[in-house]
Amino acid sequence: MSLENIGRAAEFLLVEDNPGDVRLTCEALTESKVKNNLSIVGDGMEAMAFLRREEPYTDAPRPDVILLDLNLPKKNGLEVLEEIKADPSLKRIPVVIITSSEAEQDILKTYDLHVNCYVNKPVDLEQFIKVVQSIETFWLTIVKLPSEVVD
Amino acid sequence: MTDSNSSININDQEITERLAFLQLNPRDINLLKALHDTLKGRHTAFIDDFYIQLQNFDATRNLLTDSALVERLKRKQEAYFDRLTAGCYDLDYIKDRINIGETHHRIGLKPQWYIGAYHYYLAWLLPEIQKQLVNDQTACIDTMQAIVKVILFDIELAVDAYFQADHEMLRLLAQVFQSNIEGVIITDIRRQILHVNNKVAAIAGYRNEDLIGQPITLLLPAQEREAFVSHWQDIKQGEPWQGESLLQHCQGNLFPAWINVSGVKDETGIVTHFIVEFSDISAYRTAQEALSQRTEELARSNKELEQFAYVASHDLQEPLRMVASFTQLLSRRYRGKLDADADEFIHYAVDGATRMQTLINDLLAYSRIGSRTKPFESVNLNSVLQRALANLHVAIEESHAKIIYDELPNTHGDITQLTQLFQNLIGNAVKFRGELPPEISINVSDADKYWRISVQDNGIGIATEFYERIFVIFQRLHNKEDYPGTGIGLSICKKIVERHGGQIKVESERGQGATFIFTLLKTLTKETN
Ligand code: HEM
Numbered sequence: 001m002s003l004e005n006i007g008r009a010a011e012f013l014l015v016e017d018n019p020g021d022v023r024l025t026c027e028a029l030t031e032s033k034v035k036n037n038l039s040i041v042g043d044g045m046e047a048m049a050f051l052r053r054e055e056p057y058t059d060a061p062r063p064d065v066i067l068l069d070l071n072l073p074k075k076n077g078l079e080v081l082e083e084i085k086a087d088p089s090l091k092r093i094p095v096v097i098i099t100s101s102e103a104e105q106d107i108l109k110t111y112d113l114h115v116n117c118y119v120n121k122p123v124d125l126e127q128f129i130k131v132v133q134s135i136e137t138f139w140l141t142i143v144k145l146p147s148e149v150v151d
Numbered sequence: 152m153t154d155s156n157s158s159i160n161i162n163d164q165e166i167t168e169r170l171a172f173l174q175l176n177p178r179d180i181n182l183l184k185a186l187h188d189t190l191k192g193r194h195t196a197f198i199d200d201f202y203i204q205l206q207n208f209d210a211t212r213n214l215l216t217d218s219a220l221v222e223r224l225k226r227k228q229e230a231y232f233d234r235l236t237a238g239c240y241d242l243d244y245i246k247d248r249i250n251i252g253e254t255h256h257r258i259g260l261k262p263q264w265y266i267g268a269y270h271y272y273l274a275w276l277l278p279e280i281q282k283q284l285v286n287d288q289t290a291c292i293d294t295m296q297a298i299v300k301v302i303l304f305d306i307e308l309a310v311d312a313y314f315q316a317d318h319e320m321l322r323l324l325a326q327v328f329q330s331n332i333e334g335v336i337i338t339d340i341r342r343q344i345l346h347v348n349n350k351v352a353a354i355a356g357y358r359n360e361d362l363i364g365q366p367i368t369l370l371l372p373a374q375e376r377e378a379f380v381s382h383w384q385d386i387k388q389g390e391p392w393q394g395e396s397l398l399q400h401c402q403g404n405l406f407p408a409w410i411n412v413s414g415v416k417d418e419t420g421i422v423t424h425f426i427v428e429f430s431d432i433s434a435y436r437t438a439q440e441a442l443s444q445r446t447e448e449l450a451r452s453n454k455e456l457e458q459f460a461y462v463a464s465h466d467l468q469e470p471l472r473m474v475a476s477f478t479q480l481l482s483r484r485y486r487g488k489l490d491a492d493a494d495e496f497i498h499y500a501v502d503g504a505t506r507m508q509t510l511i512n513d514l515l516a517y518s519r520i521g522s523r524t525k526p527f528e529s530v531n532l533n534s535v536l537q538r539a540l541a542n543l544h545v546a547i548e549e550s551h552a553k554i555i556y557d558e559l560p561n562t563h564g565d566i567t568q569l570t571q572l573f574q575n576l577i578g579n580a581v582k583f584r585g586e587l588p589p590e591i592s593i594n595v596s597d598a599d600k601y602w603r604i605s606v607q608d609n610g611i612g613i614a615t616e617f618y619e620r621i622f623v624i625f626q627r628l629h630n631k632e633d634y635p636g637t638g639i640g641l642s643i644c645k646k647i648v649e650r651h652g653g654q655i656k657v658e659s660e661r662g663q664g665a666t667f668i669f670t671l672l673k674t675l676t677k678e679t680n
Pocket residue numbers: 205210211212214215224227228231250251254255258260264265266268269
């Protein structure tokens with residue numbers, strides 16, 4: 001059993017400041033077969049406010065998967081990741097880093113902070129769409145998510 | 152007589168003058184001639200006896216060890232003594248005597264032995280004369296006087312020869328002393344200046360006569376004198392000293408000099424004089440400083456350039472990714488839905504953006520070689536090669552390439568970069584193949600401080616005029632349809648090799664295959680970049 005079988009749309013939170021990338025991600029997800037909602041925030045502070053349902057995100061849904069860019073204004077991706085993983089109420093939400101950084105230290109650092117996976121933004125559109133769809137397929141149709149489990 | 156090198160200038164007039172001073176008169180000549188007739192053929196006994204005497208002294212015995220020489224000498228001496236009383240003391244006679252003197256000088260016979268040897272001759276000859284002229288006392292005394300006069304004349308000529316030969320040496324040495332490169336100062340043992348050459352004046356500003364008699368410390372600024380105290384001690388013991396020091400110009404300004412100080416020893420090995428040689432190295436220093444400054448600047452600007460290339464390529468990637476992605480999206484969504492022109496425009500936009508992406512990626516890879524590096528570690532080149540071959544296995548299989556290689560050594564370096572080096576070179580050999588399946592051979596040889604590694608193929612080869620160009624970034628020899636690529640591979644190879652302290656070159660002929668040869672430093676003391 002996986003998310004697509006539980007009868008509601010999957011919730012994605014995309015933390016990304018580049019509108020182009022936001023749009024590309026949207027495009028990739030609209031072509032998707034799985035029903036999903038995509039929420040978007042543009043910096044790290046907003047991301048934390050969204051997750052903690054602070055103003056103006058008091059009605060925000062709890063995401064099933066977070067797509068997090070590293071290079072963010074105000075609070076960068078590493079800090080956001082660290083806060084999520086330090087917060088008992090958030091730490092179970094899978095975080096996928098999606099970034100153009102290939103720096104070794106970024107890869108190692110994020111895994112040290114318990115990231116769930118680290119993906120490079122492919123430069124080619126086809127590849128990009130494929131990657132976003134793979135992420136979606138993997139997280140929404142293959143893995144078992146904590147949000148499926150009623151505790 | 153054979154021609155001598157002698158530069159002695161004795162003319163007829165001087166001969167006449169010398170003989171007049173010796174009061175050698177016609178009567179003397181007649182008496183000598185009379186004596187000459189009675190001595191004919193009688194010198195042999197004396198000469199044999201003379202050689203026995205010469206065996207008694209080390210200095211003379213040591214010159215006569217060769218018996219063949221002695222026999223030759225005896226005959227020559229006989230001729231010599233014969234000519235002594237022959238009564239003809241012309242230019243030819245004089246040249247002969249000077250030649251003999253030069254011979255003695257050349258073999259290192261000191262004049263005292265030659266002059267002293269006349270004693271043996273006189274000891275034999277005078278009693279002979281007395282016996283012959285026992286009845287004519289005047290003739291007897293006069294003959295003896297005459298023979299002494301010609302012997303003195305010969306001695307004069309011998310001394311001339313000795314002086315002249317030494318003088319010649321001095322003339323030559325004086326020229327050396329007047330060096331145009333170095334200031335040379337000779338001091339006595341108390342370091343008082345005895346001689347200076349003209350260059351001293353040119354460098355230090357003094358007139359020669361201002362220096363003679365002065366202590367050598369005149370040229371040393373106060374702060375350097377301390378250091379020289381111990382140098383002088385060593386030099387006195389016979390150890391020359393060489394080094395750099397500041398010297399003081401007569402106007403007070405200091406200049407850097409390269410200095411050599413040595414002691415001159417006498418025969419017993421005791422230092423009696425000092426020779427101080429020095430050259431002004433200000434110009435050299437200035438040039439050196441300028442050079443190191445330029446090198447530093449160059450390194451900095453190189454670093455900056457690398458940084459720039461990295462930042463540029465990294466930061467350009469983001470907006471470019473947008474251009475590429477959205478033109479691709481345009482093409483995906485609207486191809487065939489607008490008119491034919493639109494399709495074509497979109498095609499060129501996508502193509503341009505994609506090409507630029509590849510170029511920027513390559514530039515990024517290139518700039519990373521110098522800027523984002525791991526420290527060198529010990530590397531087994533065999534496993535490096537295996538890794539490169541594994542990365543290339545698809546291309547190798549598809550082309551049916553045959554690859555043979557030597558056992559490779561261990562070295563120091565950056566494993567990732569060395570793998571890339573092999574991968575690029577072998578990859579090129581596969582890519583630029585000819586009609587036949589590629590045959591690639593990788594060989595190693597020992598080249599002193601380096602390993603020399605060659606990658607040889609049987610591909611299309613490279614014409615001589617492109618040997619340099621192929622290593623320049625983004626330089627390509629073929630059109631993109633035949634051989635795709637940005638032309639970055641070999642410039643990356645070059646940068647990797649240079650970072651490992653080596654060099655890379657190609658040897659090839661068009662159509663004959665190519666051999667890429669690179670060297671790697673066996674031991675790296677520190678990274679070369
Ligand atoms: C009055 C004394 C001397 C006379 C008249 C005399 C004469 C000569 C003559 C005529 C020559 C031949 C030069 C030539 O080939 O042009 C000669 C060469 C030589 N003399 Fe004397 N000499 C005398 C004293 C000595 C003494 C004391 C020695 C000590 C060993 C000596 C050693 C030699 C030697 C070794 C050579 C041969 C040099 C050579 O050709 O390598 N001579 N001498």
